[in-house]
Amino acid sequence: MKASSATGTLCSWLLLLLLTHLCLWMRVQARExxxxxxxxxxxxxxxxxxxxxxxxLFDGIPNKDLLDGTQVQFRSTAWGKYLCAEKGGDSIIVANRSSPSGWETFKLWRVTEDQFQFRVFNSQFVGLNVGGGPSSSVLAVATAPGVSETFQIIRKADDPNRVHIKAPNGMFLQAKSEDVVTADFSGEPGWEDSSKAVFVMNAFGGFGxxxxxxxxxxxxxxxxxxxxxxxxxxxxxxxxxxxxxxxxxxxxxxxxxxxxxxxxxxxxxxxxxxxxxxxxxxxxxxxxxxxxxxxxxxxxxxxxxxxxxxxxxxxxxxxxxxxxxxxxxxxxxxxxxxxxxxxxxxxxxxxxxxxxxxxxxxxxxxxxxxxxxxxxxxxxxxxxxxxxxxxxxxxxxxxxxxxxxxxxxxxxxxxxxxxxxxxxxxxxxxxxxxxxxxxxxxxxxxxxxxxxxxxxxxxxxxxxxxxxxxxxxxxxxxxxxxxxxxxxxxxxxxxxxxxxxxxxxxxxxxxx
Missing domain, CATH: 3.20.20.80 (Glycosidases)
Known part of the structure; x- marks a missing residue:
């Protein structure tokens, strides 16, 4: 009798286990x-x-048209050409493009309401040369931005698209020629078209x-x-x-x-x-x-x-x-x-x-x-x-x-x-x-x-x-x-x- 009872109990447990697995399988198949x-x-x-x-929600932000991810293009008033990250990055900045496209477009990383870092087409950042050459040289080689890649955008009060770009060395960016852009303009650049430190900024896109x-x-x-x-x-x-x-x-x-x-x-x-x-x-x-x-x-x-x-x-x-x-x-x-x-x-x-x-x-x-x-x-x-x-x-x-x-x-x-x-x-x-x-x-x-x-x-x-x-x-x-x-x-x-x-x-x- 005991053996028979034990066998019955074992069968019951096996049946219960089988039914449990069957229910789980059916749940998976039927998706319940x-x-x-x-x-x-x-x-x-x-x-x-x-x-x-x-x-x-954004109304109280100063310079709210220049938030992170906003795309900007800068046209030199002296030369009538756009700043460009040559080769899309890992090279110098020039001012020789007649019309803007990818290499002439920079993505803003906002640091403060008027200080920014500029990310170029190939994802490097514009900055001053800190690698042994002239310290006023402007390159797009940094893979991560720091102090040397942080610039101030100063907008003209009655024309906010007309700007100066102040470099981390305290001087202003200027297009000395179409092929030479440096950060060595000292003093007040003024707002005349003839000033090589004046740029017209076009800001667009961006995120909210x-x-x-x-x-x-x-x-x-x-x-x-x-x-x-x-x-x-x-x-x-x-x-x-x-x-x-x-x-x-x-x-x-x-x-x-x-x-x-x-x-x-x-x-x-x-x-x-x-x-x-x-x-x-x-x-x-x-x-x-x-x-x-x-x-x-x-x-x-x-x-x-x-x-x-x-x-x-x-x-x-x-x-x-x-x-x-x-x-x-x-x-x-x-x-x-x-x-x-x-x-x-x-x-x-x-x-x-x-x-x-x-x-x-x-x-x-x-x-x-x-x-x-x-x-x-x-x-x-x-x-x-x-x-x-x-x-x-x-x-x-x-x-x-x-x-x-x-x-x-x-x-x-x-x-x-x-x-x-x-x-x-x-x-x-x-x-x-x-x-x-x-x-x-x-x-x-x-x-x-x-x-x-x-x-x-x-x-x-x-x-x-x-x-x-x-x-x-x-x-x-x-x-x-x-x-x-x-x-x-x-x-x-x-x-x-x-x-x-x-x-x-x-x-x-x-x-x-």
């Missing part, structure tokens, strides 16, 4: 669609600054991200950002979200939020705000998607990645990957026990071809494992690459076989000339036909879940009626509602009304 689809809104422009969302706003304000940045964080999104917004048919928020975050002490120029305090967001979400029964919008090294060169000057470095070295995995690990460990944590998005909108599929795959594997070390239930979202070459399903081999994975796609009827001349009905047809087909491609019964992580009821149509917007929004809700994980509107608040879901709901443009 959430009990409800996420209807979310992005809290963009809050913890990761984007100037276009709230331009007034977290780096620009914090570095632009300098010592004032802490107060400015704290005021912004505490007023732009408040508890009432979470209440509003919960009362209006939404069940989640996607919160873009930056890497500096996970680092203590906060690295300059970023300011501390954003982690406290993120903690507060989780407490509000818990209070109102909302889920949270933590979205790494801005990794330590830019993944796309756009301002929402908190880039300094548009350079894309993510994935270029092992260090960039390892450091970003550490950021994900921090967020996963901090919020793993929150009932509101729904998902961690490993990175937002990596750009091809600058970010290779191999580098992204390596990062996504490590990032997935970092989340799983702290949570077995949080979904792990992998954003598709934007740009070419990339494929909507290129992440499937990676996501397949890993439970709780989600592929994020962003759909806008914007940012392409293809939409410039479409009528109201053509835009709506594009949603029901092309977007539906695209979404079907990334929505697979046996593959990762699909998530339209960003969309908006805005388009290129001019003077459209309210009814047209309502139809356009409804079309997107109909189609994107088929995504197996859900969707998230971009964004909750915005000075541009159709980009603000709160405004769209309150004014009857969208009903959920």
């Amino acid at each position: 669609v959430p009990s409800f689809r996420f209807k979310a809104v992005n809290l963009g422009g809050w913890l990761v600054t984007e100037r276009w969302i709230k331009p007034s 991200g977290e780096f620009q706003v914090t570095n632009g304000y300098g010592p004032q940045a802490t107060q400015v950002m704290h005021d912004h964080w505490n007023t732009f999104i408040v508890e009432d917004d979470f209440s509003f979200v919960a009362k209006n048919g939404l069940n989640a928020v996607r919160i873009p975050v930056g890497w500096w939020t996970a680092v203590n002490p906060t690295p300059a120029p970023f300011v501390d305090g954003s982690l406290d705000i993120l903690d507060k967001a989780f407490s509000w979400a818990e209070k109102y029964g909302l889920k949270v998607i933590v979205d790494l919008h801005a990794p330590p090294y830019s993944q796309n060169g756009w301002e929402h990645s908190a880039t300094r000057d548009g350079t894309i470095e993510f994935g270029s070295t092992q260090e960039t990957i390892d450091k970003t995995v550490g950021i994900i690990e921090f967020f996963a460990s901090r919020y793993a026990n929150s009932p509101s944590l729904a998902a961690v998005e490993l990175i937002n909108e990596p750009r091809a071809p600058e970010v290779s599929l191999d580098a992204l795959t390596q990062y996504y594997k490590a990032g997935y494992d970092a989340v799983r070390r702290h949570s077995s239930t949080a979904y792990v979202i992998m954003s598709n690459r934007l740009g070419s070459p990339s494929s909507p399903t290129e992440l499937f081999p990676l996501a397949n076989g890993r439970s709780g994975t989600v592929i994020d796609v962003h759909y806008y009827n914007l940012f392409s000339s293809d939409f410039n001349n479409l009528s109201v009905q053509q835009n709506i047809d594009f949603i029901y036909q092309t977007r539906a087909s695209q979404l079907n491609t990334v929505t697979s019964a046996n593959g990762p879940l699909s998530f339209v992580g960003e969309w908006v009821a805005e388009w290129q149509v001019q003077n459209a009626a309210k009814e047209d917007y309502q139809k356009f929004a409804k079309a997107q809700l109909d189609v994107y509602g088929r995504a197996s994980f859900g969707w998230a509107y971009w964004t909750l608040k915005n000075v541009n009304p159709h980009w603000s879901l709160r405004w769209m709901i309150e004014n009857g443009y969208i009903t959920l």
